[in-house]
Amino acid sequence: MRISKGALLVVLAFTVPLVVELRTVLAWVNIDLSLFESAAIGLVIVGLVVVWALLPEREDDRQERDDEQSDGDVPNGN
Numbered sequence: 001m002r003i004s005k006g007a008l009l010v011v012l013a014f015t016v017p018l019v020v021e022l023r024t025v026l027a028w029v030n031i032d033l034s035l036f037e038s039a040a041i042g043l044v045i046v047g048l049v050v051v052w053a054l055l056p057e058r059e060d061d062r063q064e065r066d067d068e069q070s071d072g073d074v075p076n077g078n
Contacts, residue, residue, distance in 0.1 A: 001053060008053045015045050 003011070019042040023033050033041070
C-alpha cells in the first residue's frame, strides 16, 4: 500500500466536500450537474484514489524512503 489506512480514510473524507463544492462551482459557470452525475464523478474519484493507494510501491520509492530513515541515526542506549 502506498499510504496508511488512516491517511486513505482522510483523503476519502476530503473527497465528499470536494465533489459537493465542484458542483457548486460548476453551477456558477452555468454547468448544471444532476445529483446522479455528481455521485458518478465522486465514485470515479474515490475509485481512482483507492486503486492508486492499493498499488504496490515502486522499488525506487521504497529505497529512497529507507535511505532517508537510516541516516546513521543510532540509538544511544541510555
